[in-house]
Amino acid sequence: MHLSDRVTGAVLVALGGLSAWGGSRLPAVPGQDVGPAVFPMLIGFGLVGCGLLIAFGIGHSFEEEEEGSAPGWLYGLRALLPPVLLLLYVLLVDRLGFLLTAAGLVLVMALAFGARPRLALPLAILAPVGLHLIFGKLLRVPLPDGLLAAPW
Amino acid sequence: MEGLIQGAALVAAPDVLLAIFAAAVYGLVIGSLPGLTATMATALLVPVTFYLSPIAAVATIITASAMAIFSGDIPGCLLRIPGTPASAAYTDESYAMTRKGQPELALGIGLWFSAIGGIVGTLALMVLAPSLAEVALSFSTFEYFWLAILGLMCATLVARSSPVKAIAAMLLGLLVSCIGMENPAGTPRFTFGSPDLLGGIEPIPALVGVFAVAQVMRAMLLPDPPPLERRRFGSILSGQWALTKRYPKPLVRGNLIGIIVGVLPGAGADMAAWISYATSKRFSKEPEKFGTGHPEGLVEAGAANNSALASSWVPALLFGIPGDTITAIAIGVLYMKGLNPGPTLFTENASSMYALYLIFILANIVMIPLGILLIRASTRVLHAPRAAVMPVILLLCAVGAYAVGNNLFAVVLVAAFGCLGFVMERNGYPVAALVLGIVMGTMVEQSFVTSLIKSDGDFLPFFERPISGLLAALTLTALLWPAGVWLWKRRHGRRLPAGRAAG
Numbered sequence: 331m332h333l334s335d336r337v338t339g340a341v342l343v344a345l346g347g348l349s350a351w352g353g354s355r356l357p358a359v360p361g362q363d364v365g366p367a368v369f370p371m372l373i374g375f376g377l378v379g380c381g382l383l384i385a386f387g388i389g390h391s392f393e394e395e396e397e398g399s400a401p402g403w404l405y406g407l408r409a410l411l412p413p414v415l416l417l418l419y420v421l422l423v424d425r426l427g428f429l430l431t432a433a434g435l436v437l438v439m440a441l442a443f444g445a446r447p448r449l450a451l452p453l454a455i456l457a458p459v460g461l462h463l464i465f466g467k468l469l470r471v472p473l474p475d476g477l478l479a480a481p482w
Numbered sequence: 483m484e485g486l487i488q489g490a491a492l493v494a495a496p497d498v499l500l501a502i503f504a505a506a507v508y509g510l511v512i513g514s515l516p517g518l519t520a521t522m523a524t525a526l527l528v529p530v531t532f533y534l535s536p537i538a539a540v541a542t543i544i545t546a547s548a549m550a551i552f553s554g555d556i557p558g559c560l561l562r563i564p565g566t567p568a569s570a571a572y573t574d575e576s577y578a579m580t581r582k583g584q585p586e587l588a589l590g591i592g593l594w595f596s597a598i599g600g601i602v603g604t605l606a607l608m609v610l611a612p613s614l615a616e617v618a619l620s621f622s623t624f625e626y627f628w629l630a631i632l633g634l635m636c637a638t639l640v641a642r643s644s645p646v647k648a649i650a651a652m653l654l655g656l657l658v659s660c661i662g663m664e665n666p667a668g669t670p671r672f673t674f675g676s677p678d679l680l681g682g683i684e685p686i687p688a689l690v691g692v693f694a695v696a697q698v699m700r701a702m703l704l705p706d707p708p709p710l711e712r713r714r715f716g717s718i719l720s721g722q723w724a725l726t727k728r729y730p731k732p733l734v735r736g737n738l739i740g741i742i743v744g745v746l747p748g749a750g751a752d753m754a755a756w757i758s759y760a761t762s763k764r765f766s767k768e769p770e771k772f773g774t775g776h777p778e779g780l781v782e783a784g785a786a787n788n789s790a791l792a793s794s795w796v797p798a799l800l801f802g803i804p805g806d807t808i809t810a811i812a813i814g815v816l817y818m819k820g821l822n823p824g825p826t827l828f829t830e831n832a833s834s835m836y837a838l839y840l841i842f843i844l845a846n847i848v849m850i851p852l853g854i855l856l857i858r859a860s861t862r863v864l865h866a867p868r869a870a871v872m873p874v875i876l877l878l879c880a881v882g883a884y885a886v887g888n889n890l891f892a893v894v895l896v897a898a899f900g901c902l903g904f905v906m907e908r909n910g911y912p913v914a915a916l917v918l919g920i921v922m923g924t925m926v927e928q929s930f931v932t933s934l935i936k937s938d939g940d941f942l943p944f945f946e947r948p949i950s951g952l953l954a955a956l957t958l959t960a961l962l963w964p965a966g967v968w969l970w971k972r973r974h975g976r977r978l979p980a981g982r983a984a985g
Contacts, residue, residue: 445869
């Protein structure tokens with residue numbers, strides 16, 4: 331997702347403005363000039379300043395353009411798969427349990443990277459089991475059991 | 483002396499030795515896979531260190547990061563894809579050597595001079611840290627404030643990106659650190675009524691998101707790296723001694739630059755490599771050979787990035803101010819294990835400090851045999867299909883973030899920071915500055931607000947104390963440096979060699 335400097339600069343200006351405004355509304359500590367509002371407001375002003383500079387292209391001469399062609403929009407959406415899978419993991423892991431959810435995550439990711447089923451299926455079984463052994467058994471992280479509890 | 487013996491006893495414990503070995507293998511493999519960086523290797527280790535003894539925890543971080551910085555040279559040399567940003571500075575050079583048919587020599591330089599750099603950097607750490615601790619004892623919040631700001635400013639002087647964008651990224655990190663009620667007044671800020679945000683945003687999910695998830699996202703869009711042809715390597719270390727004798731000056735200079743850059747808060751191995759490669763070219767007797775597979779620059783930069791790795795622990799241990807993203811993670815681990823950074827660490831916990839030095843030296847010695855093994859196996863390791871590595875990394879992100887606090891909200895944060903890191907990187911905003919902002923935000927605010935309260939809202943005391951004035955001057959230099967470079971470039975019509983601007 332390559333955006334122009336104007337767009338990212340404008341986003342920063344908006345964000346800085348919001349944080350300065352939000353900061354200024356924080357309640358002050360009675361009897362003290364310097365309260366919780368100072369820091370967010372300073373950062374906010376700083377962000378507004380940087381955003382403006384970026385939007386007007388100052389400092390651009392230091393940048394080196396990234397190599398490689400920009401992928402199309404639809405292809406670019408593929409990049410969203412990992413975070414979406416993480417969110418699905420959060421939603422499902424308590425109900426389905428760690429082993430099943432993790433297997434699903436690994437399987438989908440492996441297939442998305444173009445793995446053949448011959449690689450993807452064993453990976454989807456071995457990786458969750460291995461990580462469960464390390465984190466659940468060895469390090470005693472309480473990974474949820476859900477539908478399929480680990481036999482150990 | 484007593485401390486040294488106690489330290490040695492701490493390191494000789496079986497769990498520590500095992501941790502060093504396991505972390506060494508892990509760091510070597512992760513660092514050598516293209517796209518998996520040293521920082522990512524370290525960040526993914528943190529959840530594991532929760533469950534280790536303090537010394538073993540620190541040992542895994544030190545060993546894994548040192549190994550990963552070295553092994554990042556391997557795909558750079560063989561495939562022209564730097565394994566870690568710290569080896570990006572000389573990837574073209576070492577790939578040129580491979581094409582000339584000298585991959586052994588290039589990899590050997592990486593290994594041999596990395597180990598030397600690591601050991602020299604450790605010696606510098608051993609000498610500098612305790613002597614600076616005496617000075618640091620007299621530091622007040624004013625000095626801490628400037629040190630933290632200096633660290634943040636140095637972090638914005640990253641190679642190959644716009645300083646304005648770097649500062650914006652740093653401010654964004656500071657803004658993230660405002661979330662929650664971890665501020666001097668204890669007021670909940672920017673929590674939007676969510677109880678999960680009350681405690682603030684922990685650096686670890688942010689780090690894992692920005693460095694690991696964002697990398698997986700990027701890999702989704704990139705084609706598979708080219709397959710590596712199978713080859714048999716000749717002797718790796720032969721000829722290294724001759725090179726050491728032939729290039730003593732670049733070696734010393736590389737180590738010195740690494741140490742200086744490392745000690746500066748906020749600047750670490752990546753910057754050391756860029757600067758020292760550039761100086762090596764600048765002062766070389768045969769600058770025309772650079773870029774054609776000439777070992778001189780490799781010697782200097784290879785030593786520099788590893789010595790910077792060790793000496794960046796100086797500000798980390800003394801002030802709790804990270805020298806780079808790896809020490810930013812290490813500081814979190816130190817706090818977690820009760821080894822709170824600060825000048826008193828060297829008096830109260832002397833044996834742990836000796837143990838830490840010994841681990842550094844041990845790690846750099848172990849690096850040579852394990853590194854040779856990895857180089858020999860590299861054709862097979864680099865053959866690991868991305869389709870098998872990336873899904874496991876993503877799963878590790880989820881489990882690791884959850885393991886830190888047994889809280890699923892951390893996984894949501896990881897996903898969010900993954901997206902943020904991905905978008906930032908694509909648009910030229912350096913994510914390291916963001917991370918340092920997040921890590922140091924609380925400290926900056928704390929020292930700033932306390933100082934302001936002490937001085938009754940007056941800004942003069944920020945510059946009045948001698949050390950604080952000096953640090954302020956350094957900070958302003960770091961702030962104005964890009965403007966100076968820009969003016970210089972304009973006047974001299976861009977005759978500056980590429981890479982100089984990075985300094």
